[in-house]
Amino acid sequence: MRKINHLIIHCSATREDRPYTVADLQNDHLSRGFHGIGYHYYIRRDGTVTNTRPIELVGAHVKGYNKHSIGICYEGGLDASGNPKDTRTPEQRSALRLLVAQLLRRFKDEVRVCGHRDLSPDLNGDGTVEPREWVKQCPCFEVGRKL
Template sequence: MRQINLIVIHCSATREDRCYTEHDLDRDHRRRGFNGTGYHYYIRKDGQIINTRPIERIGAHAKGYNQHSIGICYEGGLDSQGKPKDTRTELQKRSLRIVTGGLLAEFPHCRICGHRDLSPDLNGNGEIEPEEWIKACPCFEVES
């Protein structure tokens, strides 16, 4: 088993008024040149938790961090106009707590963060601020 020290939360960056299945996600990741879905878990709007990649396999979700991380993605992240928004349903929030809780039980020393929190600290103040985010993903504040 590979060493895991980071859990990264993502959104699919899809509109809240549209459906984006795990099959759509897999297709789009393959089109980008990945060998299947880059995330280890995908959480649908109805709260369904889908294992999309074995944890033993290195992900393709956070450049420079994949070797020692697990990627979790939830369906959504954009409002109906295509602007970043926390679109998580209550069922998705519950499922996200279940997945992260289980992972923390298995990997207790992991840090949990949002994809945006891995952006570079451009002004060097030791804090990743909104104006430094490469992207808004996951469109909510992830607490570790």
């Protein structure tokens, strides 16, 4: 089994008023040259959690962090106009909390739970990745405070 030191939360960056199925996600990732879905888990709006890549396999979700991480993506992340927004439903919030708790129990070592945007480079070198330094806004909420 791989050593896991990050659980990284993502959004699909899709509009809250449009469904984005597992098949849609797979087609998008295949069209980008991935060998299947890059995330290990996908959480639909109804709270359904799908294992989309075996956790034994390295993911394709954050450049430089894939080797020792598990990628978790939730459907949504954009409002109906296409702007970043925490669109998680109560079912998604509950499913995400439960999944993260299960993974933390399984991987007892030092595991950091964070959002994709939290792994952006610290451009000014002050030790904090600030909003103006984010490469992207994904997952559109502050993981450490609102998981």
